Amino acid sequence: MNEYIAKCKVARGMYAENVPNMVLIQEGLNIFDKNGLYFDKSEFEDELSSFFKNKNDYEQAFSYLKLSNRSKEQQHLVAVESI
Numbered sequence: 001m002n003e004y005i006a007k008c009k010v011a012r013g014m015y016a017e018n019v020p021n022m023v024l025i026q027e028g029l030n031i032f033d034k035n036g037l038y039f040d041k042s043e044f045e046d047e048l049s050s051f052f053k054n055k056n057d058y059e060q061a062f063s064y065l066k067l068s069n070r071s072k073e074q075q076h077l078v079a080v081e082s083i
Helices: 002-015 022-034 038-054 058-081
Strands: none
Touching: 002 022, 002 038, 022 038, 038 058
16 A cells, blocks of 8 residues: 555646645655665666756756666665575
């Protein structure tokens, strides 16, 4: 259930208004973190990177690209620890 709440918050933050709602986006990303949903988080961070790139906000795009890479690393660490 938390996964869907997080996805909805990020998607609403990106697309529901003319201007991105950064509070909703961050709330959604925080839910992914709290629940260890690093794969989903990295997927949305990739989407956010593309979203901001399309808006010519390259600083935000690069920021989310870096966050996505960190989330992917975290996902791999969790997978290795569970072996």
